[in-house]
Amino acid sequence: MPEGHTIHRLAQDHLERFGGREVRVSSPQGRFAESAALLDGLVLDGVDAHGKHLFLGFPDHGWVHVHLGLFGKYALGTAPAPPPTDTVRLRIAGGDHYSDLRGPTACELITDGEKLAIGERLGPDPLRNGDDPDRAWNRISRSRTTVAALLMDQKVVAGVGNVYRAEVLFRHGIDPYRQGRDLARAEWDAMWLDLAALMREGVRNNRIDTVRDEHLPEAMGRPPRVDDHGGEVYVYRRAHLPCHICGTEIRTADLAARNLFWCPECQRR
DNA sequence: AGCTCATGGCGAG
DNA sequence: TCGCCCTGAGCTG
Numbered sequence: 001m002p003e004g005h006t007i008h009r010l011a012q013d014h015l016e017r018f019g020g021r022e023v024r025v026s027s028p029q030g031r032f033a034e035s036a037a038l039l040d041g042l043v044l045d046g047v048d049a050h051g052k053h054l055f056l057g058f059p060d061h062g063w064v065h066v067h068l069g070l071f072g073k074y075a076l077g078t079a080p081a082p083p084p085t086d087t088v089r090l091r092i093a094g095g096d097h098y099s100d101l102r103g104p105t106a107c108e109l110i111t112d113g114e115k116l117a118i119g120e121r122l123g124p125d126p127l128r129n130g131d132d133p134d135r136a137w138n139r140i141s142r143s144r145t146t147v148a149a150l151l152m153d154q155k156v157v158a159g160v161g162n163v164y165r166a167e168v169l170f171r172h173g174i175d176p177y178r179q180g181r182d183l184a185r186a187e188w189d190a191m192w193l194d195l196a197a198l199m200r201e202g203v204r205n206n207r208i209d210t211v212r213d214e215h216l217p218e219a220m221g222r223p224p225r226v227d228d229h230g231g232e233v234y235v236y237r238r239a240h241l242p243c244h245i246c247g248t249e250i251r252t253a254d255l256a257a258r259n260l261f262w263c264p265e266c267q268r269r
Numbered sequence: 270a271g272c273t274c275a276t277g278g279c280g281a282g
Numbered sequence: 283t284c285g286c287c288c289t290g291a292g293c294t295g
Contacts, residue, residue, distance in 0.1 A: 281285090281286105
């Protein structure tokens with residue numbers, strides 16, 4: 001489930017559970033074992049999240065940089081931690097809690113400078129207070145690339161993934177194939193604000209819900225539905241099903257090696 | 270038991 | 283644009 005909201009939630013959860021505490025750090029799977037040994041017994045003294053990147057800080061040892069990629073998952077739980085299975089790349093344990101990381105694209109010990117460099121190549125993140133949507137607008141407004149591709153480009157906006165992309169375009173009635181330079185300033189400003197609100201709710205609930213109350217199935221006189229990824233959405237993974245608003249068949253296509261979903265009626269050029 | 274697919278991203282060409 | 287890396291769930295047989 002890793003889009004930006006997942007990472008910010010993980011940062012929050014790690015801070016609450018382990019922040020300011022000595023922690024046991026290990027790598028049952030082995031690929032992070034050397035670094036884990038360096039950190040074992042130290043105090044976790046800071047966390048940060050930017051887009052889909054998570055950073056766990058240790059005094060004088062820099063940061064553990066985690067990127068979940070497509071498959072990475074965290075399992076958080078209360079002590080006693082279960083016997084670690086051989087796919088746990090990173091286990092952190094302390095107090096009454098443990099955290100197991102499996103399948104990440106990145107789990108590496110990095111310096112302050114390396115952390116800064118990662119931040120510098122990322123666009124503004126709707127979940128970071130003070131991040132500036134103008135930086136994204138500068139890219140978008142000059143680009144012939146489709147809005148759908150721009151939204152997934154982490155150098156343009158950090159933290160948006162395939163679900164938020166599809167859903168925010170639907171909520172603003174924007175054809176995913178429109179070029180960035182054909183987007184109006186007001187449209188981008190509205191999408192940015194909406195992303196910030198949706199993703200904050202995503203952090204709170206630890207899932208993605210994008211359907212407005214008045215469009216929920218019950219309000220529309222339909223039975224409640226359970227979506228595959230666990231939230232209420234308009235178009236994501238709803239290929240060939242009727243649009244909740246207009247009944248038109250939701251379309252799907254490949255775009256930059258990812259599945260795109262949209263309603264051709266509600267989202268017109 | 271084996272296949273396919275998934276909310277990512279990187280480097281080679 | 284393609285192939286590749288990471289893991290697990292949900293099929294199929």
